[in-house]
Amino acid sequence: MRTLTPYMKKYRIFAILSPILMILEVMADIAIPYLMSRIVDIGIVNRDIGYIVRVGLMMIGAALLGMLFGIISAHYGARAGFGFASEIRESAFRRIQRFSFANLDEFSVSSLITRLTNDCDTIGRVTMMSLRMAIRAPFMALFALIMALRINASLAKVFMVAIPVTAIAIGIVLIKARPLFLKLQTRVDRVNAIIQENLTGIRVVKSFNRQDHEEGRFSDRNDALRDTALQAIALIIFLMPVLNLVIYSTIMAVLWFGGQQVVMGTMGGGELISFITYITQVLMALMMISFFFMQLLRGSASVNRVLEVLNTESEIEEIDEPIKNISDGSIAFNDVWFCYPGSKERTLRDINLNIKSGEVIGIIGSTGSSKSTLVQLIPRLYDVTEGSITVGGMDIRKYDIEALRDQVAFVLQKNTLFSGTIRSNMRWGNEGAKDEQIIRALKQAQAWEFVSQYEDGLDHRVEQGGDNFSGGQRQRLTIARALLKSPKIIILDDSTSAVDMTTDARIQQTFKEELGHITTIIIAQRIASIQYADRIIVMHEGRIESIGDHKTLKEISPIYSEIYESQQRGVGV
Ligand SMILES: Nc1ncnc2c1ncn2[C@@H]1O[C@H](COP(=O)(O)OP(=O)(O)O)[C@@H](O)[C@H]1O
Ligand SMILES: [Mg+2]
Numbered sequence: 001m002r003t004l005t006p007y008m009k010k011y012r013i014f015a016i017l018s019p020i021l022m023i024l025e026v027m028a029d030i031a032i033p034y035l036m037s038r039i040v041d042i043g044i045v046n047r048d049i050g051y052i053v054r055v056g057l058m059m060i061g062a063a064l065l066g067m068l069f070g071i072i073s074a075h076y077g078a079r080a081g082f083g084f085a086s087e088i089r090e091s092a093f094r095r096i097q098r099f100s101f102a103n104l105d106e107f108s109v110s111s112l113i114t115r116l117t118n119d120c121d122t123i124g125r126v127t128m129m130s131l132r133m134a135i136r137a138p139f140m141a142l143f144a145l146i147m148a149l150r151i152n153a154s155l156a157k158v159f160m161v162a163i164p165v166t167a168i169a170i171g172i173v174l175i176k177a178r179p180l181f182l183k184l185q186t187r188v189d190r191v192n193a194i195i196q197e198n199l200t201g202i203r204v205v206k207s208f209n210r211q212d213h214e215e216g217r218f219s220d221r222n223d224a225l226r227d228t229a230l231q232a233i234a235l236i237i238f239l240m241p242v243l244n245l246v247i248y249s250t251i252m253a254v255l256w257f258g259g260q261q262v263v264m265g266t267m268g269g270g271e272l273i274s275f276i277t278y279i280t281q282v283l284m285a286l287m288m289i290s291f292f293f294m295q296l297l298r299g300s301a302s303v304n305r306v307l308e309v310l311n312t313e314s315e316i317e318e319i320d321e322p323i324k325n326i327s328d329g330s331i332a333f334n335d336v337w338f339c340y341p342g343s344k345e346r347t348l349r350d351i352n353l354n355i356k357s358g359e360v361i362g363i364i365g366s367t368g369s370s371k372s373t374l375v376q377l378i379p380r381l382y383d384v385t386e387g388s389i390t391v392g393g394m395d396i397r398k399y400d401i402e403a404l405r406d407q408v409a410f411v412l413q414k415n416t417l418f419s420g421t422i423r424s425n426m427r428w429g430n431e432g433a434k435d436e437q438i439i440r441a442l443k444q445a446q447a448w449e450f451v452s453q454y455e456d457g458l459d460h461r462v463e464q465g466g467d468n469f470s471g472g473q474r475q476r477l478t479i480a481r482a483l484l485k486s487p488k489i490i491i492l493d494d495s496t497s498a499v500d501m502t503t504d505a506r507i508q509q510t511f512k513e514e515l516g517h518i519t520t521i522i523i524a525q526r527i528a529s530i531q532y533a534d535r536i537i538v539m540h541e542g543r544i545e546s547i548g549d550h551k552t553l554k555e556i557s558p559i560y561s562e563i564y565e566s567q568q569r570g571v572g573v
Contacts (some may be wrong), residue, residue: 002087003307011083014076019135021073026136028066030143033277035059037151040270053075071275073132081128089120092309101317101381102341108311110193115309118188119302126299133292141285151271155258162250166283169242170290173235174297180232181298185305186227194218200465247283251276256366313342316380321399326407327392328357329488329519331378336387338373347373349542351387355519357488360512362530363523364563365539371523374539375491378521379408391489409482411495417466417477422451425466425477429484437484444510445480446503447473471498479507489519496522496529504529527564528537536560 008015035055043052043266096112198205198214205214254276333356338348347370355361363371376382377389380396389396396404397424409429417425426438433441435458442448450473454460466474475495482490490511496504505528510533511520524530531550538545538553538560546557553560 003153003310004084004303005447007087007091008080008084011080011085014080014083015131018073018076018080018131021069022132022135022499023139025066025069026139026143028062029140029281030067030147031062032059032066033274033281034147035062036277037268037270037274040273041425042269042270043277045268077128078133080131081126082124084127084211085120085124088123088306089116090312090444092116092120092306095310095312099312099316101376102315103312106312108193110196111189113196114185114189114192114311115305118183118192119305122299122302123306126295126302129295130299133288133295137285137288137292140288141282144278144281144285148275148282151275152258152261152267152279154488155261155267156256157249158253158257159282161253162246162279162283163286166243166246167285169239169246170286170293173239173290174293177232177235177294178297180228180235182301184225184228184232184298185301187221190221191218191225194221236291239287243283243287248281250283254279258343306393316383316401318401318514319398322403323394324399324400324403326399326403326488328519329407330357330392331355331489331519332390332391332393333377334388334390334477336377338377338382338385340373340382345386346385347542348377350455351544353537353544353547355521357392357519359535360508360520360533361522362533362536363521363539364527364530364536364560365545365567366526369539370542371539372493373495373542375410375521375523378489378491379405379410381410396531406485406487409485409487409490411478411482411490411492415475415478415495417462417469417474419464420459420462421460422460422477426481426484427459429481430486433484436482441483442477444483444514445476446499446506446510447476447480472500472503475499476503476507477533483515487518491517491523492523493523494525497525501526501528508532527560527567 038464039052039055039059041493042048043055068103093116096116099107145156145159148159194214194217198218203213254272258267258272258275262269262272333351333353335350336348336351337346339346351374363374365371373382377384378391378396380401383397391399391404391408418428423435423438426441427433429441430437439448442451451457451460462468466477469477475498479492479495482492496507499507504526508522509532511518511522521531522533527550530536533549535547535549536553537547538557540559545559546553548556554564555561
């Protein structure tokens with residue numbers, strides 16, 4: 001909880017005012033039964049209409065004031081609660097933006113979504129309730145108890161039975177509720193996981209006709225969530241009749257013993273009525289306390305889950321005075337070894353490599369030979385396990401991460417576009433890009449040929465994930481977006497796989513001639529996509545098998561010549 005208090009700072013005033021106003025409301029609530037007993041015992045007994053009207057008006061005044069304080073307090077409580085939650089959500093969102101790829105491997109996307117929505121909402125709601133109930137209930141119980149004692153101390157003995165019985169019932173429920181609420185949250189997570197996985201892959205699900213299977217998986221988890229929710233509700237439902245029983249038995253006991261006192265004349269009728277109101281208030285307050293604790297339990301499950309996000313440090317650390325200026329696009333790997341966090345296997349072994357600024361490098365190798373892993377280390381998407389990597393002659397860990405990533409443009413294997421227009425997507429690379437710049441980049445990536453066909457050109461809509469483009473169009477757009485950053489190094493991880501051969505060849509040509517100053521690394525499956533590279537790296541099982549140009553590799557590398565021959569055959573000479 002202490003870690004979370006700073007998030008309340010902006011809403012502190014509401015968090016303080018809400019309980020204060022609440023206490024005023026409680027006072028009005030307490031005054032009303034007392035005033036009523038005066039009307040009955042003094043006004044009615046003495047047939048004093050003036051007195052009845054005077055005290056009656058005071059009662060109305062107290063009720064109105066109580067209502068006013070109550071409304072304002074509820075309003076402030078809501079502001080504090082939901083304001084608090086939105087601050088936490090924002091900070092968690094910011095934290096996730098800084099997550100390294102390794103952090104993202106650790107949390108699932110759906111769990112992060114639940115934590116940011118459902119869990120933050122719960123925190124807001126619980127905070128709002130705490131601000132009101134946690135103050136209202138004990139004050140109410142205390143004041144009502146005092147008033148009851150003042151009216152008739154001997155009759156107040158009924159509390160000695162009623163309070164312990166209520167406390168035991170509440171205690172039992174709370175002990176049972178705790179594990180249930182944790183379970184409930186993980187169940188919500190699991191339902192969200194399947195929704196998220198399915199909606200992002202809905203086209204695959206449909207094309208494989210797996211709807212029935214997926215519906216089955218979904219309803220299993222959905223049923224599990226419903227059952228847990230019902231179990232939690234059942235606990236609360238159990239508490240209601242028990243508390244009602246206690247309240248009514250107490251009222252009956254009071255009527256029995258108090259009625260005798262009224263008959264004997266030692267107690268006023270009005271006093272008896274107000275006494276009953278006070279004991280009801282005390283027991284209601286106890287009920288409220290139990291609900292409050294229940295909410296608190298629910299809230300603490302959510303707080304823990306959000307804290308896990310807030311307390312996750314990015315694996316990628318920045319040094320104190322990072323260098324912002326990257327002199328050129330040269331890259332060197334020095335004795336680099338790498339294993340993915342949490343995996344024992346070494347994914348990259350003993351990598352030594354020197355790339356000159358402006359060179360065009362091709363990388364080829366079977367799937368799983370660690371081509372993607374190798375290039376992901378350059379913009380520090382992951383950090384090396386052993387050894388070092390330099391860019392522009394300087395260890396990449398000495399650079400400001402933003403500056404490094406600005407200079408190393410990465411077109412990921414699974415790159416997506418975002419909903420908006422072509423222009424807004426291109427500006428991801430460079431916020432202030434003018435249309436001429438965007439068009440130049442689109443031309444370089446061979447994307448202008450289809451973008452210029454659209455009537456609305458750069459304003460053409462992009463659906464979520466870029467679903468309204470073909471695979472090859474999407475790849476060319478993501479290349480253009482990367483070029484707009486005017487980087488010193490550009491990495492294309494299998495980014496032209498869906499582009500036809502002719503266009504692919506034109507993209508290569510552009511990189512070699514027009515963009516000769518940019519160090520280019522192209523990972524490809526097709527030899528044709530890298531044939532003209534200055535040098536080609538052949539990867540095999542996490543190691544560099546050989547390096548050389550197309551001609552040399554055909555002679556010295558068995559793996560390369562095998563790939564070459566199989567692809568020549570594929571072309572069908
Ligand atoms: N995020 C990850 N966590 C753990 N292991 C991974 C991760 N990404 C890839 N790997 C493993 O690293 C190896 C190399 O993968 P990758 O570099 O993607 O190969 P390539 O790009 O050559 O097909 C594979 O065996 C893969 O299972
Ligand atoms: Mg790959």
